[in-house]
Amino acid sequence: MSLATVVSIVEGANLVFMAIEAAQAALEKAQKIGAIVATAQKEGREHFTEDEWKEIQKTDDEPRRRLMEAIANAPKDA
Amino acid sequence: MKLTRGSYMYNVVYGVVLLTFIGCAQLGLPAPQNTEQGIAYIYPANGLVRDEAAKLLKIGSIKKSEAEVVLSITDKVRSAADIAKDYVRAGDQPAAQRNLILARNILKEARTFLGMPEDKELSK
Numbered sequence: 001m002s003l004a005t006v007v008s009i010v011e012g013a014n015l016v017f018m019a020i021e022a023a024q025a026a027l028e029k030a031q032k033i034g035a036i037v038a039t040a041q042k043e044g045r046e047h048f049t050e051d052e053w054k055e056i057q058k059t060d061d062e063p064r065r066r067l068m069e070a071i072a073n074a075p076k077d078a
Numbered sequence: 079m080k081l082t083r084g085s086y087m088y089n090v091v092y093g094v095v096l097l098t099f100i101g102c103a104q105l106g107l108p109a110p111q112n113t114e115q116g117i118a119y120i121y122p123a124n125g126l127v128r129d130e131a132a133k134l135l136k137i138g139s140i141k142k143s144e145a146e147v148v149l150s151i152t153d154k155v156r157s158a159a160d161i162a163k164d165y166v167r168a169g170d171q172p173a174a175q176r177n178l179i180l181a182r183n184i185l186k187e188a189r190t191f192l193g194m195p196e197d198k199e200l201s202k
Contacts, residue, residue: 029122029125030107031107037107037119038108040115041108047166048114048118053163056118056121056122060121060122060128060156064153064156066129067128067129067132067145070131070132070135070136070145071135071146074136074142077141077142
């Protein structure tokens, strides 16, 4: 097995891990909102509570922070 | 199959794996029964686009300036969603619905820009 092949395999594995990590984050967000919606539906509520809205908004607040960090750490366009 | 960072095959493999898992994540989610619940789903959907942009930036698939465009677009989605939320809680359903539709449309454009597949929920 050549070094190039090994590097390619490692790159591929890293790619899969990154995708799994992103998917896990997406799954957690989706499940969190799904649980809040399911609870409201089960209780027959038209509206979410303030605490529930805070949790819902966090599913966008944290990714915004991560994107801003990624932009701050990225090199300028060539 | 050469998997050099930023190469076409790299992006394809990454996208397929990611979408497979995200597709599974869509299973079991309760469908929104009113406008407020529809607005709630915009937030994680917007977060997903932001996370996708951050990942694509880190692996070199998009440039810094493009990521900045996505940040700007997703901030507009967030504004529309927040406005929709305020209207629905104030009892103005038509205004809430208008802003929810606006948020969805902008989000669809952001997903297209990043090469993400169509989200059927956003097309409803």
